[in-house]
Amino acid sequence: MSDDLGDSSGTKRYTPGVDIVGSSQDLTRGLGVARVRSAYQQVADQLRQLIITGKLTPGDRLPSEAELGQAFGVSRSTVREALRSLTSQNLVYTSRGVNGGSFVADADPRSISAYLETSLGLLSAGGLTVDELLAVREMLEVPAARLAATERSESDLLALRTAVEQENTEAGPQHEHPQHFHILLLTCSHNSLLEVVTQPIFSVLKNRFLRGNAPATFWDQVCGDHANMVEAIERRDADAAGSLMQEHLHRLRETYLAMDRV
16 A cells, blocks of 8 residues: 555655655755745845945935836836835835926934834833833943033033923923933933934833833932033032932832832
């Protein structure tokens, strides 16, 4: 009697979809192959790489859809879909008219920050914890406080003082000024990248994790901490500013975690 694995002579016979190690799915895993991406994704990937590596720079005009299609060996509709994908990522833009076409976009810090905020929000909904967000915040804001002490201008210092004065009279559970102080401090560091990557963390913490009202003593402590940091920044004492920020964030962590458990 014969079956799927052999015949009466004992010779093993191949059956489509099955081999000696198992199913075709097992075989593809064993070969380490990856699923083939659609044509438009492959075109978008290559153009994105050219932009990221600087071979295409902001303001550069891309070849026409027909020229790109010929270069990649794909249809114009595939090129159009690839350009739509890159446009959604703010990497290219298209203009109409005689001098129109598709161009490499300038980097917009606000768009980058908004994209990070959206992505962090999705991650937090999927399991990213408030503790993880606060740990990254500390990694970013402690050096920022040190930089603010050494790089701040007189106008920066005035803005920080004004923010603290407003906090002392208006701060509360629904007030914006405590977060505003931290954003101002990032500005005082004169490092635009710090602002881009840190502000989204502020927004996610505020929107997703601060579910209840903190006690009044919490806001009093926040205002006092900020005032002490301003004094250190005024003295250009980077070590003190960094230490005060770290202590401040540790106190915030306890309150934020308590709110997150509610």
